[in-house]
Amino acid sequence: MRASLKSPWRWLVLLAALALVVAACAEDEVDEPDEDVDVEEPDEPDEEPDEEPDEDAAEPGNGEFAMYLCEPEQLLSQASNEVCGSQVLEELFTGLVAYDPETSEIVDGGMASSIETDDQLTWTITLEEGWLFHNGEEVTADNYVDAWNWMADPANEMDNAFFLSTAGVEGYDAVAEGEADELSGVSVVDDYTIEVTLDQPFGPFELLIGYTGFHPLPDEFFDMDPADFENAPIGNGPFQIDGEWERGQQIVLERFDDYGGPELARAERVELRIYDDVDTAYLDLEAGELDIHDNVSPPLRSQAFETFGDNAFDNEVSTFEYVGFPVFAEPYDDPDLRRAISMAIDRQSIIDVIFDGSRVPASSVIPPTLPAHRGDACEFCEYDPDAAAELYEQTAGVDEPLQLYFNSGAGHEEWMESISLQLEENLGISEVEFTSLEFAEYLPLLQEGQQEGPFRLGWVTVYPSPQYSMELYTSGSPSNYTQWDVPEFDELFAEANTLLPEDADPVYQEAEDVLLDDMPIAPLWYSVDTVAHSDRVDNVIANTRTFMEISKVEVVD
Numbered sequence: 001m002r003a004s005l006k007s008p009w010r011w012l013v014l015l016a017a018l019a020l021v022v023a024a025c026a027e028d029e030v031d032e033p034d035e036d037v038d039v040e041e042p043d044e045p046d047e048e049p050d051e052e053p054d055e056d057a058a059e060p061g062n063g064e065f066a067m068y069l070c071e072p073e074q075l076l077s078q079a080s081n082e083v084c085g086s087q088v089l090e091e092l093f094t095g096l097v098a099y100d101p102e103t104s105e106i107v108d109g110g111m112a113s114s115i116e117t118d119d120q121l122t123w124t125i126t127l128e129e130g131w132l133f134h135n136g137e138e139v140t141a142d143n144y145v146d147a148w149n150w151m152a153d154p155a156n157e158m159d160n161a162f163f164l165s166t167a168g169v170e171g172y173d174a175v176a177e178g179e180a181d182e183l184s185g186v187s188v189v190d191d192y193t194i195e196v197t198l199d200q201p202f203g204p205f206e207l208l209i210g211y212t213g214f215h216p217l218p219d220e221f222f223d224m225d226p227a228d229f230e231n232a233p234i235g236n237g238p239f240q241i242d243g244e245w246e247r248g249q250q251i252v253l254e255r256f257d258d259y260g261g262p263e264l265a266r267a268e269r270v271e272l273r274i275y276d277d278v279d280t281a282y283l284d285l286e287a288g289e290l291d292i293h294d295n296v297s298p299p300l301r302s303q304a305f306e307t308f309g310d311n312a313f314d315n316e317v318s319t320f321e322y323v324g325f326p327v328f329a330e331p332y333d334d335p336d337l338r339r340a341i342s343m344a345i346d347r348q349s350i351i352d353v354i355f356d357g358s359r360v361p362a363s364s365v366i367p368p369t370l371p372a373h374r375g376d377a378c379e380f381c382e383y384d385p386d387a388a389a390e391l392y393e394q395t396a397g398v399d400e401p402l403q404l405y406f407n408s409g410a411g412h413e414e415w416m417e418s419i420s421l422q423l424e425e426n427l428g429i430s431e432v433e434f435t436s437l438e439f440a441e442y443l444p445l446l447q448e449g450q451q452e453g454p455f456r457l458g459w460v461t462v463y464p465s466p467q468y469s470m471e472l473y474t475s476g477s478p479s480n481y482t483q484w485d486v487p488e489f490d491e492l493f494a495e496a497n498t499l500l501p502e503d504a505d506p507v508y509q510e511a512e513d514v515l516l517d518d519m520p521i522a523p524l525w526y527s528v529d530t531v532a533h534s535d536r537v538d539n540v541i542a543n544t545r546t547f548m549e550i551s552k553v554e555v556v557d
Contacts, residue, residue, distance in 0.1 A: 059266075060255060060263075060265060061555055063554075064268055065267055066273055066292075067273070067293075067294070067550065069272040070084040071084060072251075075231075076158075076226060076230050077214075078158040078161070079160060081159050081160060083547075087550075089233070090212075090237075090547050091238060091253060091265075091551060092233050092235035092237045092253075093233075093235035094110065094111055094236055094237045094238070094259075094260075094261055095210045095212070096125060096127075096144075097110035098210065101542070101543035106210070109261055111131055111216075112128070115209075117205070121200070122197050123205055124189075124196075125193070127193070129192055131236055132258050133216075133220075133235065134235055134236070134240035141193055142219075143216035144214070145188050149183055150222070151164070152164055152172055152176065153181075160212065164183070166471075167198060170198060171183045185198060200498070201498040203467075203497060203498060203499045203500045206501075207463050208463050208468075230245065231244045231245050236260065237256065238255065238259045238264065239254065239270065239550070249273075249274055250274055251274070253269065253270040253272065254268065254270075266552060267551075270553075273290065278293075278295050278297050279297055281293050282532075285532060286307060290534075291533055291534045292531070292532075292553070294315075294531045294542060298358045301356045301530045307532075308532045311532060311535065312531065312532040313531055313542075314530055315528065315530075316368060316369065316527075316528050316544070317460070318367040318461035318464075319458060319459070319460045320367055320459050320469075320525075321362075321457070321525055322522060322524050323341075323345075323454045323522040324457055324520065324522075325519070325522070326449070326454075326483070327482050331396045334395050335518050335519055336392075336395050337392070337395040337396070337398070338518075341388075342523075343380055343382065343387055344383075344423055345522065345524070346383045346422055347362070347524055350418050350419070354414050354418065355525075357528075358530055359527060360525055361524075361525055362523035362526055363377060363378050364377035364512060364523065365516065366466045367461055367526055369461070370465070370466060372508055372509060374512075378523055379516070379517075380516070381523050388426055388427060392427045392428075398429060400430065401431040401432055401433040402429050402431065402453055403433055405434075405435045405436075405437075405445070405455035406436055406455065407436070407438065412456060416434065416456065449481075451481070454522075457481065465501065466496070466508035467497055470515070471493070473515055474489070474490050475490055476490075482520040482521060484520035486514060488514050492511035492514065496508045496511060537555055538553075539552050540553055
């Protein structure tokens with residue numbers, strides 16, 4: 001996803017992966033939780049009395065609250081790949097699967113009652129019955145299949161069509177190339193059953209289809225101008241839009257009382273107030289004009305903890321930043337040179353001084369928000385200036401001036417300067433030149449292989465699978481700007497993709513070991529979002545995918 005004010009860089013990079021569509025507000029990531037609270041016990045469910053009540057469920061209240069929002073670029077699920085719009089769509093729509101806010105594992109709450117496969121090639125999706133769109137239409141299999149076919153149509157230019165390709169949905173290439181009108185691999189079995197056939201086994205399919213781009217569309221959508229639909233999207237989620245999207249001002253949500261999910265939204269009304277500056281939003285939070293701010297900037301992080309106490313917390317997300325090496329060119333084709341540069345970078349000192357602690361040093365490529373993460377996967381990510389200098393002496397070294405690349409206007413200047421100083425101190429590289437470009441120019445430079453030295457990029461795992469964390473390092477990935485090509489990695493990665501998640505993680509880790517030993521990139525850090533809220537609200541939860549769980553927020557005042 002792309003990001004505007006909140007974590008702009010991270011979603012920019014994803015857009016690159018989409019065609020590469022990741023772009024957006026070329027800004028730094030802050031780049032995608034937990035708070036234990038006491039809540040009322042729900043009433044015993046009528047439909048399935050044998051089930052235990054949801055411990056987190058609570059009676060819906062009548063209160064309202066105001067929350068920070070950056071300006072969405074789009075409010076159409078099939079197109080939105082930036083965090084601002086996706087935060088809104090998370091509440092207006094409910095996907096086929098729901099994710100646990102802390103672990104990102106699949107939990108009850110999605111529209112699919114079951115997703116089954118015997119071979120990871122053919123998947124049968126059974127929908128729960130009785131779910132409604134906000135306009136009163138029932139949600140059926142047709143609403144999903146029609147939405148996916150519309151998304152795949154190249155005439156509609158939907159960025160999230162990329163994920164149909166990622167999954168290998170049969171017939172996608174034919175539709176994308178204008179040779180077919182519909183996805184041959186997607187069919188409606190009956191009103192509540194969808195069958196999907198893939199070109200090859202893809203184990204993470206169930207995790208993938210919870211992503212925003214796979215949301216359903218009501219019948220009414222296909223008789224509308226998509227731009228009109230975006231003004232007031234009709235979803236199947238816990239909230240419906242009240243009025244229209246007031247660009248630059250606000251989006252107002254009201255509880256959808258006919259919601260088909262396990263519990264209704266706990267607040268009756270939410271004002272998502274749009275700010276073009278996160279620090280202005282923070283001032284409003286301090287003044288009592290705002291109740292939740294989920295993107296407190298690093299310079300204000302310490303102040304937020306002092307001011308709001310237990311009402312402020314850090315949320316570790318999957319966003320990952322790294323320095324890539326152009327391994328297609330000397331001297332960066334030497335793994336020892338790449339390892340030496342990585343070990344010469346003191347990640348923690350940069351985090352402490354520049355980011356006020358709002359980052360976590362990276363120890364792997366798979367983020368800590370996923371079960372497959374290992375805290376000690378990256379030997380050469382440890383700061384060891386003596387070992388770095390010794391190893392560097394054994395290489396041909398870099399031709400000075402060392403060229404460092406980053407996108408401008410995103411707050412990267414200071415920490416890139418810090419890295420250059422560390423390389424001078426630890427490796428003796430005394431002359432460094434920076435190339436800083438707007439993202440619209442920066443990404444094409446990387447795509448064309450014009451970088452002559454290390455370059456910064458970021459990545460966010462938009463659906464909770466190591467598959468998405470690692471696909472950009474495969475030889476065939478359009479986002480592999482290092483041009484690293486190691487068959488052993490590709491083979492392990494391809495093998496892991498055919499396995500179900502519980503069997504795939506060890507194989508993804510084997511592939512990660514190959515990557516982190518050869519070091520085509522130097523992992524830097526994972527991001528942390530700082531959240532602060534007023535005393536008027538409780539049960540404020542941020543999930544690992546960077547979003548606030550708005551429907552769970554309780555108004556206590």
